[in-house]
Amino acid sequence: MTGSIRWPWYVLAAWLVAGCAAPAVRAPESVALKTRTFSAAYSSFNAQVLSDAGALDTSFRASLTRPEEMATRLESAYTYRFADSHEQLRVGDSVSSSGMWGSAVRYGGMQYGTRTTTRSDVITTPDLATGGLAVLPTVADALLMTGDPGSSLSQNNPSVTRAWRTGDLIARDALGRSMAIDAPLIASTRLAEPGCSDVSVGAGRVRRDYAITSNQYGPTFANTTVTCGLPLGFTVEGHGEYLADSVTAVGIGVARRLGSLGVASLAYASSQADIGTGWFAKLGFERQGDLFSIALRSRLQSREFRSVGALNTDDPIMQRDLASVGVNVIDGARLSVAYATQVTWSRERMNFIALQQSLNMGRGSLSMSAGHSLADNFGSSVFLSYKRPFGFGVRAAPSLIDEFIPLFPATSSDDGIE
Incomplete structure (x- = not known):
């Protein structure tokens, strides 16, 4: 009985001693x-x-x-x-690096390295809900999902629409909420400095039902991307991703600047899943100039290829081609064309083409854009908008390729910011 009365005093004394030894809180x-x-x-x-x-x-x-x-x-x-270094360690929720060809997912765990952002064409807006595994689609993924609203990818992941009132690019999530985004159809290829200092290593568990429930985590996930700048101007990248009991995929990417012509890139990957072993290949070329800019991407893959971002698909992609061309007609006036086509292994084909023309008028800009689906006349859209910033800030220089992503009017009114 006496011991049971004394133990709270022992705990209090130990707490006081620890408090005296602890550093002052700042x-x-x-x-x-x-x-x-x-x-x-x-x-x-x-x-x-x-x-x-x-x-x-x-x-x-x-x-x-x-x-x-x-x-x-x-x-x-x-x-x-880390002091005097570009390296950092992140513990908690992160977005995985996708490299030239891989998938980007939200996961909880650890991420270490110098590469802190994924490709610019990945939709990373943190407020968009994702059903199931928290896979982050690219703009091309979300665009091509829009043409097949019944697919599981379209129902669980963000899809892309265009707001009628403003013409902004809108991503709509699994709960029907929408938000304006700013991401290109084709991401620029990253060329590394000499050495292998560009690295990202991550491990943890993939988020489930992100922004729908607070603390749902799925299977174990691991991801690594290492990019090296080699002699003769070559950039070589190794990327791998693993999802427990589902898929393992590894691949390599090579890129090089071809003088004044532009930047060429090539990526190849192999995957191992329950369905078997598959392969993936991706070719790219881009050039940016004062008067003329172009970006091209072509993707081929076998029926058995799987990545963390495309596991449960009954009709995988066989080929996808993306193109964007921009011309500066005169000072302050730009004309651009974007094109996307995709063929699945069931021979389902989707084609989109779009045209945009913009003209700077004082501190604002007037733009006209039109898009059309070439598959079964799925839909067309035309937008005319004028934008002018308030205040007296300096207006940012426009991109040389002012892409317009072809989109169609939403079936319901927009309920998000535009």
């Missing part, structure tokens, strides 16, 4: 809180605690009209930046 150097409303009923919030060495951040989504609904956690992570 106030954080910076605390930031951001919010962005993307519908009339919901907002997403992001809180950050920043220091010279790293940052602790978390984000969540909450209902503005239904207090009884619990907030949904989106991402939580601590990022530590």
Whole structure:
């Protein structure tokens, strides 16, 4: 009895001793809180605690009209930046690196390296909900999903539409919410500096039902991308991804600048899954100039090829071709054409073509864009818009390839920001 009375005092004494030995707590150097409303009923919030060495951040989504609904956690992570180095360590929720050919997914775990962002054509907007495994589609993926609304990919992952009122590119998620995005149809090829300092290594568990439930995690996931700059101007990249009990895929990419002609790239990968062993090949070329710019991508793959981003598909892609051409007609006036075509192993074909012309008028710009599906006259669209920024800031220089992604009017009114 006496011992049971004394043990709380022992605990209190130990706590006091530990408190005397602990260093003094200092106030954080910076605390930031951001919010962005993307519908009339919901907002997403992001809180950050920043220091010279790293940052602790978390984000969540909450209902503005239904207090009884619990907030949904989106991402939580601590990022530590090593001194005198471009390397960093992130513990918590991350987005995997996709390299030249791979998949990008949301996962919880560890990520280490110098490559902190994925390809620019991947839709990484953190507020979009994803059903099932949290796979992040590219703009081309989301665009071609729009033509097949009954597919499982279209139902679970973000698809792309164009807002009638503004002409902005809109990604609509698995819950029907929408948000404006800014991503190209074709990502530029990254050329590495001499050496092998461009690396990303990640491991953990893939997120499930991201932005729908707070803490659902799926199977074990691992991902590695190493990019090296070699003699004679070659860039060589090795990329691999693994999902437990599902798929293992490894591949290599090579890119080189061909003088003033542009940048050529080639990627090849092999996968091992329950369906068997498959292969994947990708060719690319791009050139950017003051008057004329072009970007081309062509993708071929076997029926058995699988990646983490395309596991449960009954009709895999056989070939996909993307093209974007831009011409600066006169100073401040640009004309661009974008084209996308895809054929699956069931011989289902989708083709999109689009045209955009833009003209700078003072501090604003007037643009006209038109798109049309060449498959069964699925749909057409024409947009005319004028945009002018308020205030007196400096207007950013436009891209040499001002792509217009061909899209079709949404079946319901847009409920997100535009």
